[in-house]
Amino acid sequence: MEKKSKVALAYSGGLDSTLLAILLKSEYGYDEVISVLVDVGQGEKEVEIAKERADLLGEKVIFIDSKKEFVEEYIHRCIKANGSYEGYPVGTSMSRVLIASKVAEVAKKYDAGAVAHGCTGKGNDQFRMEGAFRYLAPEIKIIAPIRELDLSRPKEEEILQKHGIDPKKRQGTLGGDINMWSHSIGSGQVEDLKSQYEKDYLWAVRPESAPDEPTELKLTFEKGIPIDLDGLKDPIDIIFRLNEVGGANGIGRIDILEDGIIGLKSRELYEAPGATILIKLHSDLEHLTLTKEQLRFKHEVDRLWADMVYHAMWLHPLRRDLDAFIDSTQEFVSGDVTFKLFKGKIEIVKRSSTESLFAPELRSIKRGGFDQREATGAVKIHSIPYGLYGKKRKYS
Numbered sequence: 001m002e003k004k005s006k007v008a009l010a011y012s013g014g015l016d017s018t019l020l021a022i023l024l025k026s027e028y029g030y031d032e033v034i035s036v037l038v039d040v041g042q043g044e045k046e047v048e049i050a051k052e053r054a055d056l057l058g059e060k061v062i063f064i065d066s067k068k069e070f071v072e073e074y075i076h077r078c079i080k081a082n083g084s085y086e087g088y089p090v091g092t093s094m095s096r097v098l099i100a101s102k103v104a105e106v107a108k109k110y111d112a113g114a115v116a117h118g119c120t121g122k123g124n125d126q127f128r129m130e131g132a133f134r135y136l137a138p139e140i141k142i143i144a145p146i147r148e149l150d151l152s153r154p155k156e157e158e159i160l161q162k163h164g165i166d167p168k169k170r171q172g173t174l175g176g177d178i179n180m181w182s183h184s185i186g187s188g189q190v191e192d193l194k195s196q197y198e199k200d201y202l203w204a205v206r207p208e209s210a211p212d213e214p215t216e217l218k219l220t221f222e223k224g225i226p227i228d229l230d231g232l233k234d235p236i237d238i239i240f241r242l243n244e245v246g247g248a249n250g251i252g253r254i255d256i257l258e259d260g261i262i263g264l265k266s267r268e269l270y271e272a273p274g275a276t277i278l279i280k281l282h283s284d285l286e287h288l289t290l291t292k293e294q295l296r297f298k299h300e301v302d303r304l305w306a307d308m309v310y311h312a313m314w315l316h317p318l319r320r321d322l323d324a325f326i327d328s329t330q331e332f333v334s335g336d337v338t339f340k341l342f343k344g345k346i347e348i349v350k351r352s353s354t355e356s357l358f359a360p361e362l363r364s365i366k367r368g369g370f371d372q373r374e375a376t377g378a379v380k381i382h383s384i385p386y387g388l389y390g391k392k393r394k395y396s
Contacts (some may be wrong), residue, residue, distance in 0.1 A: 007114040008115045011035035011061065012037065019146075020033075021054065033116075034060075062106055073098075082282060090309045090310055100129045112140070114142070121146070127311070173199050209250065215342070219337050224326075250343050252270075254270040255269055261310075261311055276346070277341075285334075288357065305322045308322070335355065
C-alpha cells in the first residue's frame with residue numbers, strides 16, 4: 001500500500017466519520033488524518049462524544065465554532081426565503097456546505113492532498129459536500145470511503161466495535177444529523193411507513209404530552225431577520241430558545257415522504273421547532289407588509305430557492321441571484337409578532353408593523369373609505385369578456 005501524507009476529514013463523531021478516521025489510515029494509507037469538527041449548533045453533548053471518540057483512536061481534532069456564521073450567512077437567508085422543501089426546513093442541506101467549506105480551508109492551510117467525508121452513496125449529502133469541495137478546492141482529491149467501499153451500516157458498526165468504539169453511544173436509537181436549525185433522524189434508515197421512534201426526538205415532545213397551558217412570546221423582525229425574542233437579542237440564543245420552548249410545546253415534529261436528489265423516495269423524520277416557528281411567523285409578517293404581486297412572485301422564488309439548496313446548489317450563481325431579489329423584498333418586512341404555542345400548534349395573536357399595508361380605513365365595510373360607486377366601471381370592464389365566453393363557449 002502506497003503511503004500518503006495528509007487528508008482532511010469532515011468529522012462529526014458519528015458512526016460514519018469515526019470509522020473514516022480508521023479507514024483513511026488502514027485502507028487508504030494516509031499517514032495523518034486531520035479531523036475537522038465544525039460546531040453548527042449540534043450541542044455540547046454531541047461535541048463531547050466526538051472528542052471522546054477521537055481520543056480513543058488517538059486522533060487530534062481541529063475544532064471550529066461556526067454557529068455565528070451558520071446563523072448569519074445560512075439560517076437568516078433561509079428565514080427570509082421561507083426555506084422549506086416538501087415540508088422540511090432545509091437544515092442539513094445548508095450545514096453540509098458550511099462544514100465542507102471549513103474542511104477545505106483546513107486542507108489548504110495544512111497542505112493536505114485530499115479531503116474526505118462519510119456520506120453514503122445513496123443519500124443527498126455526498127452531492128452537497130463534494131459540490132462545495134469542487135468549488136472551493138478543485139485541485140484537492142475527494143475521498144468517500146463509505147461509498148467507495150460499499151459499506152453497510154452493520155459492517156461499519158462491526159469495525160468500530162473492534163476498535164473499542166460503542167456505535168450506539170450517540171443519542172437516540174437511529175442517530176442522525178443535528179444542527180441548531182434541524183435534527184434529521186436516522187436518514188435512510190426508516191424502512192417502513194408506520195414505525196415510530198419516540199426515543200430519537202431530542203427536542204419536541206408529542207403534542208398530547210405538552211403543557212396544558214399555552215406559552216406566549218413576542219418576536220421582533222427587522223428586514224426579515226429575527227432580532228428580539230422577549231428581550232433575548234443574540235441571534236444564536238434566539239434559535240436555541242425557540243427550539244427549547246417550541247419543542248416543550250410539541251412544535252416541529254415532521255414525518256414526511258421525501259423525494260431525494262437521485263429521485264428515490266424515502267420516509268424522513270425531522271424535528272425543527274425553532275425553524276417551524278420562525279418560518280411561519282416570518283411568512284405571516286410578509287403577508288402584512290408585501291404587496292399581493294410581490295407575495296405571488298416571491299412564493300415561486302422561495303420554492304425554487306429551497307429546491308436549489310436541497311439539491312446541493314447552494315454555491316450556484318442562480319441561488320445568489322435569488323438572494324438578491326429576496327433581500328430586496330425584505331426591506332419592509334419589519335415588525336412584532338405575538339404568538340402562543342400550545343400542544344403542537346402555533347397561534348398568532350397579534351401583529352404590528354410600521355410598514356403594514358393593512359388599511360381597514362379603506363377596506364372595512366364598516367367605514368366609508370372611498371365611494372363604492374367608483375368601482376362600478378371597473379367591475380363592468382372586468383366582466384365584459386365573461387359575456388363573450390358565455391355566448392361562444394358556455395360550459396355545461
